[in-house]
Amino acid sequence: MDTFKERIKIIIFGTDTWAGKMFDMVLIISIVLSVVTVLLDSVAEFNQQYGHIFSIAEWTFTIMFTVEYLLRIFSIRRAFSYIFSFFGIIDLLAILPTYLSYFIPGSEVFVVIRVLRVLRIFRVLKLVQFMGEGDLLLKAMIASRRKIFIWLFFVMNIVIIVGSIMYLIEGGKAGFDSIPRSIYWAIVTLTTVGYGDILPQSSLGQTFASFIMILGYSIIAVPTGIVTAEITFAAKDPNKQRCIVCGKEELANDAKFCSQCSAKLN
Numbered sequence: 001m002d003t004f005k006e007r008i009k010i011i012i013f014g015t016d017t018w019a020g021k022m023f024d025m026v027l028i029i030s031i032v033l034s035v036v037t038v039l040l041d042s043v044a045e046f047n048q049q050y051g052h053i054f055s056i057a058e059w060t061f062t063i064m065f066t067v068e069y070l071l072r073i074f075s076i077r078r079a080f081s082y083i084f085s086f087f088g089i090i091d092l093l094a095i096l097p098t099y100l101s102y103f104i105p106g107s108e109v110f111v112v113i114r115v116l117r118v119l120r121i122f123r124v125l126k127l128v129q130f131m132g133e134g135d136l137l138l139k140a141m142i143a144s145r146r147k148i149f150i151w152l153f154f155v156m157n158i159v160i161i162v163g164s165i166m167y168l169i170e171g172g173k174a175g176f177d178s179i180p181r182s183i184y185w186a187i188v189t190l191t192t193v194g195y196g197d198i199l200p201q202s203s204l205g206q207t208f209a210s211f212i213m214i215l216g217y218s219i220i221a222v223p224t225g226i227v228t229a230e231i232t233f234a235a236k237d238p239n240k241q242r243c244i245v246c247g248k249e250e251l252a253n254d255a256k257f258c259s260q261c262s263a264k265l266n
Contacts, residue, residue, distance in 0.1 A: 006264070009075035012068070027068070027120075034061035034094075034119045063100040065117075069095060081261030089098040090119050110187065140230035147226045155190070155219060162212055169208060175200040190216040 011019045041054040069091050073079045080240045082088045094117040143238050163183030170176040175198040185198045189212045243251060245257035256265055
């Protein structure tokens with residue numbers, strides 16, 4: 001039984017074997033098709049014409065994902081380490097709405113949660129192995145949090161000052177009828193979004209707006225430079241192994257079990 005469970009775990013969680021690669025390929029196709037089904041089913045015209053086909057396809061994918069979910073729980077040593085993990089919750093949310101819509105009337109609104117299935121592709125494609133790079137970025141952002149906070153505080157001061165000045169220049173006739181509304185315009189302009197719902201009409205206002213637009217490009221580049229500078233100082237030990245079940249990295253090479261989920265390391 002232990003050998004069988006180990007084989008199932010290697011196939012489902014790993015990609016080193018032919019069976020594991022085929023399993024991932026079938027799962028990727030199923031996930032993509034299930035997400036497409038959810039998207040098309042939300043279109044009224046398609047739902048009226050092909051609603052019964054979408055229903056059959058949805059239950060087929062749900063049963064497949066349910067079997068996969070149960071096999072993942074069965075194949076690892078500590079089931080709760082997977083059930084309460086990020087991807088474990090995503091896997092549950094991928095199948096739960098369909099069952100709820102069948103047994104509980106009025107719960108069809110939760111069916112849209114099935115779109116979360118697309119997040120499973122990250123694990124299937126084993127993008128979780130790049131969590132080390134994600135962890136590196138997270139460490140850099142934490143290290144630069146004070147600088148970013150100061151930068152945000154600086155931007156808030158700018159938009160308040162700019163909004164107040166534009167309120168004095170344009171006034172209510174051009175749509176700047178209050179300072180908060182003028183601050184909203186300053187945020188939209190400074191971030192180069194430009195909805196166009198409020199426009200300066202005077203020459204002075206347009207000149208001032210042009211200056212704010214140019215300033216916006218330089219302000220956006222500041223946090224990127226802060227985080228990039230911190231990344232250059234971050235270090236990561238490559239001589240570590242990774243758990244294929246929970247994705248925890250930087251495990252000691254001589255470790256036999258994962259310190260986070262207790263899964264056996266291969």
